[in-house]
Amino acid sequence: MSHNIFALVDCNSFYASCEKVFNPDLIHKPVGILSNNDGIIVALSPELKKLGVRRGTPGFKIDRSFIRKHDIQIFSSNYTLYGDMSGRVMQTLSQFTPDIEIYSIDEAFLSLTGFGYMDLTEYGRKIRETVWQWTGLPVSVGIGPTKTLAKVANRFAKKHSYAQGVFDISQHPDRRKILEWVEVEDIWGVGRQYARMLRRNGIKNAYQLSQTPDKWVQKKMTIVGLRTAKELRGISCIDLEEDIDPKKEIVSSKSFGAPVTDLQGLMEATATYCLRAVEKLREENQVASQLTVFLTTNRFKNEPQYANYGTARFPVPSAYTPDFIRASQNILKKIFRAGYKYKKSGVMISDIIHESRAPLDIFQSCYLDDKRKIIMDCMDAVNRKMGNGKLTYAAAGIRCPWKMKREILTPCYTTSWKHIPTVQAV
DNA sequence: TCTGGGGTCCTAGGACCC
DNA sequence: TCTGGGGTCCTAGGACCC
Numbered sequence: 001m002s003h004n005i006f007a008l009v010d011c012n013s014f015y016a017s018c019e020k021v022f023n024p025d026l027i028h029k030p031v032g033i034l035s036n037n038d039g040i041i042v043a044l045s046p047e048l049k050k051l052g053v054r055r056g057t058p059g060f061k062i063d064r065s066f067i068r069k070h071d072i073q074i075f076s077s078n079y080t081l082y083g084d085m086s087g088r089v090m091q092t093l094s095q096f097t098p099d100i101e102i103y104s105i106d107e108a109f110l111s112l113t114g115f116g117y118m119d120l121t122e123y124g125r126k127i128r129e130t131v132w133q134w135t136g137l138p139v140s141v142g143i144g145p146t147k148t149l150a151k152v153a154n155r156f157a158k159k160h161s162y163a164q165g166v167f168d169i170s171q172h173p174d175r176r177k178i179l180e181w182v183e184v185e186d187i188w189g190v191g192r193q194y195a196r197m198l199r200r201n202g203i204k205n206a207y208q209l210s211q212t213p214d215k216w217v218q219k220k221m222t223i224v225g226l227r228t229a230k231e232l233r234g235i236s237c238i239d240l241e242e243d244i245d246p247k248k249e250i251v252s253s254k255s256f257g258a259p260v261t262d263l264q265g266l267m268e269a270t271a272t273y274c275l276r277a278v279e280k281l282r283e284e285n286q287v288a289s290q291l292t293v294f295l296t297t298n299r300f301k302n303e304p305q306y307a308n309y310g311t312a313r314f315p316v317p318s319a320y321t322p323d324f325i326r327a328s329q330n331i332l333k334k335i336f337r338a339g340y341k342y343k344k345s346g347v348m349i350s351d352i353i354h355e356s357r358a359p360l361d362i363f364q365s366c367y368l369d370d371k372r373k374i375i376m377d378c379m380d381a382v383n384r385k386m387g388n389g390k391l392t393y394a395a396a397g398i399r400c401p402w403k404m405k406r407e408i409l410t411p412c413y414t415t416s417w418k419h420i421p422t423v424q425a426v
Numbered sequence: 427t428c429t430g431g432g433g434t435c436c437t438a439g440g441a442c443c444c
Numbered sequence: 445t446c447t448g449g450g451g452t453c454c455t456a457g458g459a460c461c462c
Contacts, residue, residue: 035430
């Protein structure tokens with residue numbers, strides 16, 4: 001058995017970097033990308049980080065004069081652009097190993113097991129340069145014997161400029177020193193709650209966690225935490241997951257652009273989220289038999305608060321949008337209370353199976369071969385071709401005052417012919 | 427005025443069965 | 445007088461990730 005080697009390749013400031021690729025004016029400027037609804041900052045260029053702005057800061061809380069003074073550039077998030085750029089990066093990475101796990105929109109684990117005869121730092125450099133050449137995006141590469149250590153190495157590569165974006169923890173003479181450098185909250189798998197608990201117990205860094213007895217770790221952090229501790233010691237417990245398994249639940253939820261007070265408004269917004277969620281369900285050729293609807297007021301406001309949810313089950317699994325919209329309306333009627341300013345609602349579809357395995361109803365018909373599927377396929381085809389939302393349901397509303405805000409959106413440079421950048425000779 | 431959205435996994439406890 | 449025990453399935457809640 002040869003020992004494992006993992007590389008974690010991670011795009012630096014991914015969303016901000018994507019914007020910079022297509023707008024050279026932004027190079028060297030502090031750039032921030034907002035979440036949906038132009039809510040909080042979710043991505044920051046290094047220049048913006050340097051100014052002390054933190055991820056999670058609400059956009060409106062950044063001082064206008066501060067923005068002007070430092071020429072800060074703020075944009076709504078353009079997921080179409082980022083999704084397309086992500087695909088290009090992953091495509092590029094696939095050239096370097098047959099075994100790749102796309103872990104998120106901006107990072108991938110590569111298995112380099114069996115590549116040990118090479119200088120892996122050198123190989124990492126080559127990966128980095130190639131991605132840069134082919135996509136214009138900067139990445140960092142961390143290499144190690146476990147996924148968790150590859151994460152540590154990646155962090156090290158980012159933080160220390162002499163590493164030039166690539167670090168192989170296996171080649172470092174003093175593993176302990178590296179692990180002591182990693183604060184406990186920066187370990188992959190340790191979130192806010194566990195970090196606080198560990199600190200209370202005197203465990204402040206990755207080295208200390210790796211030296212803590214198994215029994216204690218498992219008791220306090222379940223088997224998941226134990227895996228993390230073992231991985232820090234170099235024992236690989238988390239495998240590469242190459243095939244994407246079908247979703248077990250699909251969530252669609254959004255804050256409203258403006259507060260909603262009436263049942264009708266909530267129904268329309270929620271119907272829109274149903275639409276999206278069931279669309280995603282059909283994309284994977286799945287059907288589902290459970291729908292959960294939830295709603296909540298704005299917890300940041302000093303006003304009466306209310307949150308609730310309800311669930312409906314279908315006798316036979318479905319992917320027929322009207323089934324879901326109707327169910328969502330019934331749930332809302334039950335959980336709605338008048339007199340509140342609602343900020344957000346959402347739906348969750350669960351109990352999902354592949355359509356070919358869906359049970360029949362008492363009439364021996366199933367979603368797959370009755371006309372409901374034909375209607376849905378037709379709608380999906382039209383919307384794919386003509387643009388999302390061309391065909392919709394009246395239940396989803398017409399005016400939609402609650403629709404999300406995206407006021408400073410950049411063009412879809414790579415996915416829309418209209419938005420292809422033009423070059424002019426001067 | 428304005429504070430994100432979409433996922434996964436594990437465990438404890440209750441229901442139910444024999 | 446004595447009031448079981450073990451297995452399985454489901455759900456809610458809590459943790460984590462990006």
